[in-house]
Amino acid sequence: xxxxxxxxRDLAALDKIIKEITTDAYDDDEQLWAFRQVIEDDVTLxxxxxxxxxxxxxxxxxxxxxxxRGLTAKCRREDGSVYxxxxxxxxxxxxxxxxxxxxxxxxWLGLDPYxxxxxxxxxxxRRHKATDDDLDLSSPVELIALAVKESVVRCRILGxxxxxxxxxxxxxxxxxxxxxxxxPRKQWRYANNPYLSGEIVSSRLDVSALxxxxxxxxxxxxxxxxxxxxxxxxxxxxxxxxxxxxRGERLAFEMEQVLPGxxxxxxxxxxxxxVDLKDAGNRHEAMKVLMELCESDxxxxxxxxxxxxxxxxxxxxxxxxxxxxxLHIGELSLPAGFDGTLPWGHVDNRPFLRCLQGYGLSxxxxxxxxxxxxxxxxxxxxxxxxxxxxxxxxxxVRAGNQWRTEE
Numbered sequence: 001x002x003x004x005x006x007x008x009r010d011l012a013a014l015d016k017i018i019k020e021i022t023t024d025a026y027d028d029d030e031q032l033w034a035f036r037q038v039i040e041d042d043v044t045l046x047x048x049x050x051x052x053x054x055x056x057x058x059x060x061x062x063x064x065x066x067x068x069r070g071l072t073a074k075c076r077r078e079d080g081s082v083y084x085x086x087x088x089x090x091x092x093x094x095x096x097x098x099x100x101x102x103x104x105x106x107x108w109l110g111l112d113p114y115x116x117x118x119x120x121x122x123x124x125x126r127r128h129k130a131t132d133d134d135l136d137l138s139s140p141v142e143l144i145a146l147a148v149k150e151s152v153v154r155c156r157i158l159g160x161x162x163x164x165x166x167x168x169x170x171x172x173x174x175x176x177x178x179x180x181x182x183x184p185r186k187q188w189r190y191a192n193n194p195y196l197s198g199e200i201v202s203s204r205l206d207v208s209a210l211x212x213x214x215x216x217x218x219x220x221x222x223x224x225x226x227x228x229x230x231x232x233x234x235x236x237x238x239x240x241x242x243x244x245x246x247r248g249e250r251l252a253f254e255m256e257q258v259l260p261g262x263x264x265x266x267x268x269x270x271x272x273x274x275v276d277l278k279d280a281g282n283r284h285e286a287m288k289v290l291m292e293l294c295e296s297d298x299x300x301x302x303x304x305x306x307x308x309x310x311x312x313x314x315x316x317x318x319x320x321x322x323x324x325x326x327l328h329i330g331e332l333s334l335p336a337g338f339d340g341t342l343p344w345g346h347v348d349n350r351p352f353l354r355c356l357q358g359y360g361l362s363x364x365x366x367x368x369x370x371x372x373x374x375x376x377x378x379x380x381x382x383x384x385x386x387x388x389x390x391x392x393x394x395x396x397v398r399a400g401n402q403w404r405t406e407e
Contacts, residue, residue: 301351320362326355
C-alpha cells in the first residue's frame, strides 16, 4: 500500500464517520448538533490537547447555534486561564477518539483533516505537565523514561501523556523507552515544573505499553532476487542466500522515519549534529542532542541507534538496551508474520536496520551466540543486498567464535 492509497483509505474512513454522524441531520445546523452530540457521548472531557502547539486541557466542546462559528472548544491553559477557540483548532493526541472526531469535523468543514502532518516537529516539543493529583505517593510509581540528563530523568507517567522530572540515583542504567518503577519520596514544583524524587527499584522494556503510534509502512513495489547480484556466474551461491533466492519475489516496504527538528530546506539533521559533536570530543553535548530527540518522540529510531553506537565500545551491556528499545519500537509497525523486505536503498529503513545490527553485534559481543545468529539471519531476509555486511560475520557467530575488536 503506497502513501497515496494510505491517505485515500484514511479519508474514506473519515467519510464513513461523517455519514454515520450526519445521516439523520438535513442541514448544517442539525449536522453541527450531531457532531457536538457524538463528541459529548464518546470523548471523555477534560482531556489533554494542543492549540497552536500550546498544551491545554480541553474542558468542553459545544455548539451555540451559530453555523458560521461552528463547534467551539473551551480550553484551560496551564496557568488556569480559560478561553474559547474553534474546535477545529484543537489537536488531540494522535490515535485518540477525540483526534478522530476532530479530523472528521475538519473534513466536513472542507479543511485538511490532518494539518499537523505537514508541520516539522520541534526538537523541544511542549508537553502537558504532571499535576499533584496524577501520582499516588503511597505506592510505587511507574514512569516511562524519555531522556536521561546528568542527575535527572525526564519521564512520562505510564498510561498518560503528562511529564515530570525525576531525581534519583543510578540514572545512567536507564535507557529512553524503558519503564521504570520508582519508590517515591517527595513531589514538588519549581518554576511551575513538576519534580519527583525517589529510588528506581526496577526497569523493564514493554514497548506495547508505551502508547506509541506505530510508524507507517509504505509499499515500495516488489523485491526480485533475479535482479540482485549474487556473485560471478562461475562462483557458487553462498548458503545463506539460497533460501532467500528460493523464496522468490516479495513485497518491499519503507518504514516511516521520525526525526524531530530536521529541516530539509536548511539541510539540518540533528543526528549528524550529534555525530559531529562526538567526533569533536564533545560527548556530553552529543548525548544531550540524542536524548532531546528521544524526549520529543520515542519513535526516533536513529537516536536509539546512535545512543547505542556511542557506548558500544566501552559498555556493550548498556548499548544493547538502546538498540533493543529502537528495535522493538520499529517492530510495532511490522504485522505478525511479516515476510516483506526493508531494503537499505530506501533510506528511511536505515534507522531500524541500524538498531537491528547494533543489537546483533551486542549479542555476539556478550557471547549470546544463538540469539545473535538469529538476528543476523533476520537482517539478511529483510535486506538481502546486505549493505551492512553481516554475511561476513554470520558464520563466526554460528560457530560460537569470540567477538574480535576488529569486527
